[in-house]
Amino acid sequence: LLGALTLPALLHQIAAEPARAVGAIVLVFVLPGFLLLRILAPQRKINFELSLLSVAMSVALLPPLALVLNRFKALSPSGWGVGLALLCLAAWAFRRRDLPGAPFEKAEELRRPVVIAALGLLRPGRVIRLSVVVLMITMAVGIARYGALNQRQFAYTEFWMLPSEKGDYRRLQIGVRNEEKRLVNYDLEISLNSRVFERRHLILGNGDTWLNETTAPNDQSEAEQVIQAKLYRSDDPSMLYRQALLRFSSGKRDHTLGSAS
Amino acid sequence: VGAVQPVIDRDTGGGELIWPQWLAVNASIALFIMALAANGSRAGQAWAMPVFYSAVAFLVLPIASRLALPNISRAERIANLLIAGIGLFLLRLINEPIIFTGFDEYLHWVGVRRLIETRDIFTPNVLFPIGPFYPGFQIVTSALANLSDLDIFTSANVFLLIARLIFFGALFLLYEGITGSSRVAALGCIFFMASPTFVFQTNFSYESLGVSLLVLCLLLDLRICEAATRLSSRMLMFVIAVVALSMTHHITSYGLAGLLLGMLAVEAVRRGPKDRALARLFATAVCACLMPLLWSWAMGNPASGYLGPELQAGAQGMAEFVKNGLRSERHLFTSDDGSVSASLWQRLLALGSVALISAGLALGFFRSLSWGGLFAQRNLGFGAFFEWNNTRLVFLTLVTLLYPVIMLCHLTNSAWEIGFRMSPYPFVGVGLVLAICTVSLIQKHSKNKLRAVAVGATSTVIVLGGIITGNPMILPADRYRVSADAASIEPMGISAALWTKTWLGAENRFTADRVNNVLLAGFGEQLISTTQQFRLDPGISIVSATLGRYQLSILRRLGIDYLLVDLRLTSSLPVFGIYYTEGEADQMLGGRTPEPAALLKFTSTPGVSRIFDNGYEEIYDVRALSGRN
Numbered sequence: 001l002l003g004a005l006t007l008p009a010l011l012h013q014i015a016a017e018p019a020r021a022v023g024a025i026v027l028v029f030v031l032p033g034f035l036l037l038r039i040l041a042p043q044r045k046i047n048f049e050l051s052l053l054s055v056a057m058s059v060a061l062l063p064p065l066a067l068v069l070n071r072f073k074a075l076s077p078s079g080w081g082v083g084l085a086l087l088c089l090a091a092w093a094f095r096r097r098d099l100p101g102a103p104f105e106k107a108e109e110l111r112r113p114v115v116i117a118a119l120g121l122l123r124p125g126r127v128i129r130l131s132v133v134v135l136m137i138t139m140a141v142g143i144a145r146y147g148a149l150n151q152r153q154f155a156y157t158e159f160w161m162l163p164s165e166k167g168d169y170r171r172l173q174i175g176v177r178n179e180e181k182r183l184v185n186y187d188l189e190i191s192l193n194s195r196v197f198e199r200r201h202l203i204l205g206n207g208d209t210w211l212n213e214t215t216a217p218n219d220q221s222e223a224e225q226v227i228q229a230k231l232y233r234s235d236d237p238s239m240l241y242r243q244a245l246l247r248f249s250s251g252k253r254d255h256t257l258g259s260a261s
Numbered sequence: 262v263g264a265v266q267p268v269i270d271r272d273t274g275g276g277e278l279i280w281p282q283w284l285a286v287n288a289s290i291a292l293f294i295m296a297l298a299a300n301g302s303r304a305g306q307a308w309a310m311p312v313f314y315s316a317v318a319f320l321v322l323p324i325a326s327r328l329a330l331p332n333i334s335r336a337e338r339i340a341n342l343l344i345a346g347i348g349l350f351l352l353r354l355i356n357e358p359i360i361f362t363g364f365d366e367y368l369h370w371v372g373v374r375r376l377i378e379t380r381d382i383f384t385p386n387v388l389f390p391i392g393p394f395y396p397g398f399q400i401v402t403s404a405l406a407n408l409s410d411l412d413i414f415t416s417a418n419v420f421l422l423i424a425r426l427i428f429f430g431a432l433f434l435l436y437e438g439i440t441g442s443s444r445v446a447a448l449g450c451i452f453f454m455a456s457p458t459f460v461f462q463t464n465f466s467y468e469s470l471g472v473s474l475l476v477l478c479l480l481l482d483l484r485i486c487e488a489a490t491r492l493s494s495r496m497l498m499f500v501i502a503v504v505a506l507s508m509t510h511h512i513t514s515y516g517l518a519g520l521l522l523g524m525l526a527v528e529a530v531r532r533g534p535k536d537r538a539l540a541r542l543f544a545t546a547v548c549a550c551l552m553p554l555l556w557s558w559a560m561g562n563p564a565s566g567y568l569g570p571e572l573q574a575g576a577q578g579m580a581e582f583v584k585n586g587l588r589s590e591r592h593l594f595t596s597d598d599g600s601v602s603a604s605l606w607q608r609l610l611a612l613g614s615v616a617l618i619s620a621g622l623a624l625g626f627f628r629s630l631s632w633g634g635l636f637a638q639r640n641l642g643f644g645a646f647f648e649w650n651n652t653r654l655v656f657l658t659l660v661t662l663l664y665p666v667i668m669l670c671h672l673t674n675s676a677w678e679i680g681f682r683m684s685p686y687p688f689v690g691v692g693l694v695l696a697i698c699t700v701s702l703i704q705k706h707s708k709n710k711l712r713a714v715a716v717g718a719t720s721t722v723i724v725l726g727g728i729i730t731g732n733p734m735i736l737p738a739d740r741y742r743v744s745a746d747a748a749s750i751e752p753m754g755i756s757a758a759l760w761t762k763t764w765l766g767a768e769n770r771f772t773a774d775r776v777n778n779v780l781l782a783g784f785g786e787q788l789i790s791t792t793q794q795f796r797l798d799p800g801i802s803i804v805s806a807t808l809g810r811y812q813l814s815i816l817r818r819l820g821i822d823y824l825l826v827d828l829r830l831t832s833s834l835p836v837f838g839i840y841y842t843e844g845e846a847d848q849m850l851g852g853r854t855p856e857p858a859a860l861l862k863f864t865s866t867p868g869v870s871r872i873f874d875n876g877y878e879e880i881y882d883v884r885a886l887s888g889r890n
């Protein structure tokens with residue numbers, strides 16, 4: 001109960017992520033159900049069924065508790081902490097009223113198997129076997145992560161063009177990101193209504209991003225203005241590799257602009 | 262068959278539990294091999310699949326063999342069982358070590374993220390409209406993520422592991438409570454792993470918690486009916502669990518109601534409908550029926566619109582299947598587009614599993630009934646059919662009659678999904694009957710290790726076949742495939758989705774194909790327009806050859822800001838049958854690939870800007886057409 005009441009407050013103070021995670025797991029998945037079980041079956045010893053039901057009832061208690069928290073707009077980290085702590089407190093209070101004569105098991109009875117189990121774990125053979133298990137699982141997950149992170153079928157270049165500022169269609173933000181798995185030379189060509197106003201030569205290594213802001217000239221000759229950005233690879237300059245284009249009406253403010261950030 | 266006396270094994274005490282330690286070492290080595298196989302599969306190596314299944318066999322075989330022996334302790338059985346359960350759960354981390362890959366997982370991921378952001382459990386989810394009405398699963402994940410500051414992916418994995426432990430623990434105690442044998446209970450859990458949904462139930466999806474809560478409710482019901490004291494306490498726990506289940510998953514909550522009603526009916530046949538001993542079972546059955554109905558009513562009955570068409574289509578499919586003279590209309594072991602198919606040994610394993618389960622049911626059905634006290638008298642008059650002493654065992658044995666039905670459902674296009682989703686219910690009985698068959702017919706009291714290994718090998722074939730039946734594409738794909746869920750999710754698509762969040766901001770109205778929709782919603786945090794929203798299919802605007810008045814009206818009515826067009830869709834038919842959301846777009850395509858010219862028409866459409874291009878995917882700004890700006 002003390003843990004249930006103090007954990008929510010402590011969790012915010014714990015800087016180490018693993019410790020905070022362990023505390024949260026205990027608070028969410030163990031304590032509510034365990035206390036509920038101690039109310040409903042206080043005479044029972046800790047065994048497999050009690051342990052299982054503690055976890056299972058903790059999980060089962062969460063959705064109804066969330067309904068209550070939702071009612072009070074309290075589905076926040078602190079709301080959960082307070083809700084779970086209150087749940088545990090209510091459980092304890094209920095037990096005191098309902099079963100005043102039903103004592104918990106003596107502390108020694110509860111402590112003894114835990115201590116014996118803990119000491120048992122420290123035997124060299126067990127420690128070695130447990131270490132092997134942990135090591136193999138860690139390696140298995142690590143290998144799987146490595147494989148997943150390095151699996152890339154597509155070699156590609158991302159190319160984009162956006163208005164750089166809300167309302168000003170002539171100011172452009174252009175980006176190129178090389179994911180070709182090699183260094184690439186690019187040629188960039190930007191035009192307004194088919195009239196080129198800027199050319200660039202870019203050299204980007206794998207994973208590099210090039211960002212640039214530019215301003216298109218003022219041209220009111222067409223009803224629909226088209227700013228076109230074409231990207232070529234220097235090793236094959238005849239083939240258009242990527243293109244982006246912005247269309248807007250010259251008679252009014254740009255209709256393609258808006259939420260660009 | 263003859264009467265079968267229940268085989269009760271003597272509990273030899275906890276002991277040193279040496280075997281579980283070695284079995285854990287064995288399981289961890291198997292997992293390591295599985296990880297190598299998964300990476301081999303990513304690299305397109307042919308050896309990956311057989312090595313992977315060999316590693317699964319390496320994990321299951323020694324545990325199942327050990328569990329078949331009569332002279333081991335209950336504690337060891339539990340430990341061995343949990344090693345098998347956790348070991349097979351960790352397959353999930355081998356296959357999905359960094360991100361979610363299942364289609365349904367993205368739907369739930371978006372739901373949890375929206376819940377955390379809005380702090381409202383009923384926040385609508387366009388991609389998964391029914392999700393917010395059954396928020397139990399998302400609530401638990403968000404509670405852990407909120408308190409621990411872990412990301413949703415990590416919180417989900419922790420929670421799924423706990424749900425899996427609850428499932429195995431509760432199933433073991435349920436079987437043990439019903440049969441009085443920890444050996445039958447542990448073997449029953451191993452045989453349950455042959456359920457086609459067993460691997461699917463480790464997905465980040467509400468069924469995963471639903472099935473765990475279902476078994477928990479069955480266990481609590483058993484404890485209520487056998488309680489000598491503290492009945493109200495147990496009833497309170499049962500009510501809490503049923504409420505949680507009702508808030509978590511619709512089909513599973515109705516499944517629990519069906520199981521308890523069935524049990525009540527069987528008990529009523531035995532005792533007569535007015536027997537007072539029925540009161541407890543009646544109370545739990547009524548509670549299990551009322552809670553889902555009340556919750557559904559309070560939510561506006563969302564499940565009827567969601568499940569109704571599926572059930573109707575399934576029933577029609579089954580009717581046509583039977584009418585057409587049992588000609589299989591579904592190509593087994595082959596994807597919808599025909600591009601992916603299981604190898605011969607996989608097919609043989611799957612068919613072998615079905616054959617072994619069928620044989621086990623045939624041999625174990627009457628033995629289980631006999632174990633439950635039926636046919637215990639030598640005079641087999643008509644009255645003997647209504648005399649038994651273990652209603653739960655008799656009922657769960659009868660439930661196995663559904664097994665052939667769900668297998669037949671797998672042969673049809675329209676009903677296979679119903680059969681797939683329904684499979685946990687008959688398998689609660691199938692596991693039990695197969696275990697009783699093993700204990701009472703094959704292993705008996707023998708300590709012969711060869712015989713135990715034979716039992717273990719049989720169990721392994723059954724489990725491997727079940728995994729193949731449920732998901733033949735269990736390993737990560739070596740290359741991108743069109744509309745193949747996990748095989749369609751790769752770094753380039755994710756990068757495009759992340760680009761939208763970085764450069765356009767979150768919560769723009771997007772539309773794309775089925776897979777890119779979930780990537781945009783998940784990684785891009787965009788608002789997605791799908792047919793599920795207003796019964797309008799924005800995909801029709803993408804695949805139509807021209808952008809006519811009808812297509813424009815859809816863009817306007819849905820207020821679309823941006824379209825993501827994936828040109829890879831033109832390269833092949835969809836592996837899972839649909840490009841978009843089974844709406845007009847897929848109907849218009851009618852089994853053909855989209856035309857590249859149709860997808861590229863936006864480049865030359867006045868008012869449309871092409872703002873992103875990676876060579877395979879393009880993003881178009883269509884706000885001028887939809888009237889959003």
